[in-house]
Each structure stands twice: as C-alpha cells, then as structure tokens.
Amino acid sequence: MALAAVAQPVLYALFAAGATFQTLAMRKAELGIVYVFVLGLEAVLALLLGALVFRESLNAWKAVGALLVVIGIVLLHQEGGS
Numbered sequence: 001m002a003l004a005a006v007a008q009p010v011l012y013a014l015f016a017a018g019a020t021f022q023t024l025a026m027r028k029a030e031l032g033i034v035y036v037f038v039l040g041l042e043a044v045l046a047l048l049l050g051a052l053v054f055r056e057s058l059n060a061w062k063a064v065g066a067l068l069v070v071i072g073i074v075l076l077h078q079e080g081g082s
Helices: 002-028 031-053 060-076
Strands: none
Touching (some): 002 031
C-alpha cells in the first residue's frame, strides 16, 4: 500500500510533464507526426514499464510489436519521400 501512495503523485507529475511536452511539440511540428510519435512512445514505454515495474510478461511477439512501433516512428521522421 505504501508504494501506491508514493506512485500516485509521481504518476500525476509524469502525466503533467508529458502533456506539457506534447503541447510544446505540437506547436513546432506536424500534428499527425507528433501525435503518432506520442501514442507510439506511450505504448512502448507502457510495455517496458509494465515488464520492469510490475513484472508483466514480455514475450517475443510483444517485443516485435514494440520494435515495429519504433521503426514506424523512425520512418515517419525521415525526410524526403513523396
């Protein structure tokens, strides 16, 4: 129970910081790119933190899925194309 009492304010602070950074990023870049980046980053971080903090299972399929999200984010940030 003590961990939950400590974790709750930390989670609120992290959420506020993330929302602030997302707002700032959306002012400087394309909305679609930033939004996909934020959603992808949230998914990958949730997977990693779930495995590290809560000892949730992390199998090969989940790792491949997270890797594909990261690859998609990298491809969206590439210059050029059509």
